[in-house]
Each structure stands twice: as C-alpha cells, then as structure tokens.
Amino acid sequence: MDAILSVIKFILDLGPTIMMPIIITIMGLAFRQSIPKAIRSGLTVGMGFAGIFLVIGLFSTNLSPAAKAMVDNFGLHLNVLDVGWPVHAAISFGTPIVPLVFLMGILINAVMLAFNWTKTMDIDLWNYWHFIFGGALVMYLTGSTALGLLTAAITIVVVLKLADYTQPYIENFFKMPGISLPHTEDIGWVPLVLVLNKIIDKIPVINKIEINAEKVQHRFGVIGEPMFIGIVLGGLIGVLAGYDIKGIIQLGINMAAVMFLLPRMSKILMEGLVPLSESAREFLNSRFPGKEVFIGLDTAVVVGHPSVMSVCILMIPITLILAAVLPGNRVLPFTDLAGLCFCLMWSVGATNGNVFRGLIISTVLMVLILWIGTDIAAVSTTMAHEVGFPFPEGTLEVSSLDGGSHIISYIIYKIVEFIY
Numbered sequence: 001m002d003a004i005l006s007v008i009k010f011i012l013d014l015g016p017t018i019m020m021p022i023i024i025t026i027m028g029l030a031f032r033q034s035i036p037k038a039i040r041s042g043l044t045v046g047m048g049f050a051g052i053f054l055v056i057g058l059f060s061t062n063l064s065p066a067a068k069a070m071v072d073n074f075g076l077h078l079n080v081l082d083v084g085w086p087v088h089a090a091i092s093f094g095t096p097i098v099p100l101v102f103l104m105g106i107l108i109n110a111v112m113l114a115f116n117w118t119k120t121m122d123i124d125l126w127n128y129w130h131f132i133f134g135g136a137l138v139m140y141l142t143g144s145t146a147l148g149l150l151t152a153a154i155t156i157v158v159v160l161k162l163a164d165y166t167q168p169y170i171e172n173f174f175k176m177p178g179i180s181l182p183h184t185e186d187i188g189w190v191p192l193v194l195v196l197n198k199i200i201d202k203i204p205v206i207n208k209i210e211i212n213a214e215k216v217q218h219r220f221g222v223i224g225e226p227m228f229i230g231i232v233l234g235g236l237i238g239v240l241a242g243y244d245i246k247g248i249i250q251l252g253i254n255m256a257a258v259m260f261l262l263p264r265m266s267k268i269l270m271e272g273l274v275p276l277s278e279s280a281r282e283f284l285n286s287r288f289p290g291k292e293v294f295i296g297l298d299t300a301v302v303v304g305h306p307s308v309m310s311v312c313i314l315m316i317p318i319t320l321i322l323a324a325v326l327p328g329n330r331v332l333p334f335t336d337l338a339g340l341c342f343c344l345m346w347s348v349g350a351t352n353g354n355v356f357r358g359l360i361i362s363t364v365l366m367v368l369i370l371w372i373g374t375d376i377a378a379v380s381t382t383m384a385h386e387v388g389f390p391f392p393e394g395t396l397e398v399s400s401l402d403g404g405s406h407i408i409s410y411i412i413y414k415i416v417e418f419i420y
Contacts, residue, residue: 017053021046023123024276031279041272048269052300055261060338062234062254067316067337069241074320076332080377084335085185085342085402087389088380092132094387097145101132101152108156113293118160119167122182122296130184131155134409138416140382151412155184158408160296162187167294169349174302176270178277180294181302186345188407189365193350196361212307212353226306230259233313240317255313262304269301303341307353312341314355315362319401322366331373336401343369343405366401373404376413 021042028038092098105128112118131152139148163182171177181187201207234255238248277295284291302308316337323333336343340362347361348354377399384391384398391398404410 017046017050019126020049020123023125024272027123028276028279031276031283033275033279037275041275044272045269045276046272048265048272049298049300051265051268052262052304055258055265055304056300058254058261059258062251063237063313063316063338064335066237066241066243066251067334069243070237070317070320071332071334073240073242074324076320076324078323078330078332080330080374080397080399081332082334082336082373082400083384083398084400085339087335087384087398088133088400088403089129091380091383091387091389092129092136094389095132095136095139095383097135097139097148097152098132100149101135102128104149104153105131105156108153109160112157112160116291118164119292120160120163120180120182120294120296122160122163124182124296124298127183127298130406130409131159133403134184134406134412136383137376137379137409137413140379140386141413141417142420147416151409151416154412155408159184159187162190163296164294166190166346166350170302173349173352174305176266176301177274178281178294179273179301180296181299182296183299183342184408185343185402185405186299189344189405190346190350192365192407193346193361196364197351197357200357200360209356211355226259226263226309227256229306229310230256233310237313237316258304259306259309262309263306266301266304273297299342299345302349303345305348305353307355307358308341308345308348310355311344311348311358311362314359315340315344315366318359318363319366319370322363323370326367326370329370329374330377330397331370331399331401331404333370333401339402343402368407369401369404371404372407372410373399373401376403376410 023042024045025038025042028041029035033041102125105122109118109120109122113121134155135148135152137148138151139145142148159182163180166187167180170179170181231252234252235248237255238251241247241251243251273295280293280295284293303312319333319337319340323329323331344358344362344365347365348358351357351361377397380399380403381397389398
C-alpha cells in the first residue's frame with residue numbers, strides 16, 4: 001500500500017500541466033494516433049492548462065487582497081476561517097484512504113464504461129481529491145473507513161452520471177464537443193439549478209430579462225467586449241475594497257486581462273483535445289459501433305467564459321453580504337472568494353449564459369454553501385488536525401466555500417450522521 005501511495009503522490013506532485021500531457025499522449029497512442037500527433041496533442045493540452053492556470057493565478061493574486069480588504073471593510077467577525085480549496089485538497093491527500101479511492105475510482109469508471117453505464121472517461125485524476133474529501137468527511141465522522149469508501153464510491157457514480165447528463169451543455173453552450181466535466185464541487189448543483197431556472201420561468205417580467213456576454217457585446221460594440229466588462233467589474237470591486245484611484249485602475253486592467261486571456265487559453269486546450277476526441281471516436285466506432293465516449297476534464301476549461309467570470313466577480317460582494325446577515329452562518333469567506341467560478345459555474349452554464357439568472361441562482365446556492373461550510377466545520381477541523389495542518393494564529397475551526405459546494409458528498413454525510 002505504501003508503494004501505491006508513493007506512486008500516486010509522485011504523479012500528483014507533477015501537477016496538471018505535466019500530468020495531463022502524459023495522460024493525453026498515452027491515450028492518443030492507445031487510440032492509434034501516430035507518435036508525433038499524440039505528442040503534439042499532449043503538449044498542446046499541457047500548454048493550454050498552463051495558460052489557464054497562469055491566468056487564474058493572475059485572477060486570484062489580484063482578487064485575494066481585494067477580498068481581504070472587503071472583509072475588513074464589511075467588519076466581518078466570524079469564527080470559521082475559509083482556508084480555500086487548496087488547503088482542503090492538501091488535507092484530503094493527507095488522509096489514509098487516498099490510494100484506495102484512486103484505485104476504486106479508476107475501477108468504477110472502467111466498469112461503467114465497459115457496461116455502457118457512463119460515457120465519461122474521467123482523466124482528471126488530480127481532482128480525485130473531491131471524492132477523497134467526501135469519503136474522509138464520513139470516515140472522520142463515524143470512524144469507519146468502509147463507510148468513507150462507500151461515500152466516495154457513490155459520489156463517483158453520481159458525478160459520472162451527471163457529467164453524461166450535462167455534456168450537451170458543454171458541447172452546445174461552451175462549444176466543447178466530446179468533453180464532459182466530472183467536477184464534484186459544481187456539477188452536484190445542476191439538478192437544483194435546473195429547478196430554480198424553471199421557477200424563474202414562471203415569474204412574470206423576471207422571466208423576460210436576459211443578459212449575456214454575447215448580447216451585451218452585440219448591443220454595445222467594443223464597450224460590451226469581455227475586456228471592458230472586466231475593467232468595469234474590477235473597478236467596482238476596487239471601490240468596494242476601498243482602493244485608491246491607482247489600485248482601482250490596476251485591478252480593473254488585470255480583470256480585463258483575465259476576461260480577455262482565459263477564453264484564448266481554452267481554445268489552445270481544445271486544439272490539443274480535438275484530435276484525441278476524433279481518434280477516440282474512430283477507434284471505438286471501429287470496434288464498438290455506436291459507442292460514444294466523452295473526455296472528462298477539470299471545470300477550469302470553461303470558467304473563462306465571460307458570462308461565468310462576470311457572475312463570479314459580482315458574487316464576491318454578494319457573498320460577503322450574505323456571510324454577514326445569514327442566520328446560522330459562521331464561515332468567514334476569504335480564500336475561495338477568488339474561485340467562486342468553480343463552485344457556481346452551472347448557474348450560468350445551465351441557463352445559456354444568462355448573467356441575470358446566474359446571479360439569482362448563485363445567490364441561492366451561496367446561502368446553501370455557507371450553511372454547509374458551517375455544518376462541516378467541526379469534522380473539517382478534525383481532518384486538518386489529523387494530517388497536521390498548521391492553523392493560522394487565532395483560528396479554532398476551518399472550512400471552505402469549496403468544501404460547502406460538495407453537495408453530493410454532503411447529502412450522504414447527513415444521511416450517515418442521521419443514522420448514527
């Protein structure tokens with residue numbers, strides 16, 4: 001088991017920008033691509049991911065100080081610190097069920113593909129920490145490794161089925177054919193998002209309002225382009241953060257750069273993925289006529305859409321207001337404020353990019369995320385202590401907005417808690 005854990009740790013330590021090119025190249029060769037074509041696809045995907053993470057890094061680096069300033073300006077004093085998804089990922093990878101969840105996840109995916117129970121081939125191995133996180137919550141709640149593994153297994157199955165169900169949105173709205181997103185922190189909200197969207201359809205006047213990046217650009221021309229939207233939204237956040245004129249302008253320009261660059265990085269990624277998708281389709285059709293397989297990737301490949309980013313930025317002050325006034329909330333939003341696009345992506349993706357509806361639905365989701373983040377704080381803190389996480393001075397409990405977004409695992413967690 002230690003040897004397996006060492007191999008998994010080595011692979012994970014490579015990071016997505018190295019791991020993904022290797023996986024894509026191997027898959028290309030398996031689907032009978034020529035060696036040069038497979039290597040080119042792998043490297044192109046790696047460059048796409050590198051570009052995406054560089055731009056997201058620019059986004060986070062600039063928004064994190066603004067978020068902290070806004071927290072101070074809003075005078076928030078809550079006793080559960082949002083340590084962010086990177087810390088929860090590190091905590092998850094430090095738990096003892098890591099190798100078992102990895103092996104189980106790959107096996108479940110392979111069996112489901114073989115029996116046509118899913119069309120998604122999840123190659124996003126780094127984000128297996130999502131499955132580990134849910135399993136670890138139940139394991140530390142009950143002390144049972146078996147129940148933790150069962151939670152992870154159920155989560156994997158549900159996520160793969162939802163990835164299949166939502167693939168048409170990825171293909172039609174985000175223009176990524178053959179791609180699905182088995183990303184636990186966001187895809188679990190899809191059923192609720194669709195229900196809320198149907199409710200909005202029934203509300204007079206409100207149901208007629210439609211704001212999306214494409215229509216804004218068409219109506220207002222160059223002023224409606226994503227880069228100008230980024231300047232306006234970045235400037236608004238700078239004002240709320242109490243920045244001076246220089247800081248407001250700098251934040252606006254950096255947000256404009258993010259809005260401009262992220263879609264282009266996604267196009268580079270797709271340049272590498274399209275040949276693999278075509279080769280996979282040809283290979284499978286030659287052996288299993290009619291069989292269709294989707295490549296399961298990180299949600300990072302679509303968060304650069306201007307409508308998604310617009311909702312993400314606008315939700316930062318809304319989240320802080322909710323944290324201040326929401327009864328029962330104890331989570332102090334901080335680190336994950338810069339990554340809300342990962343948690344809330346489907347509020348836009350499942351409404352055809354309608355920013356107005358996306359904001360309404362995201363606000364409802366954020367209420368639930370804050371409550372869930374508060375509810376799992378005790379177990380999350382226990383997990384952190386068990387793996388030796390260094391707590392910031394004065395911090396008694398930790399959680400995250402991302403952790404509160406894992407609705408599938410949380411439902412299982414609450415069922416187990418009720419039974420126990």
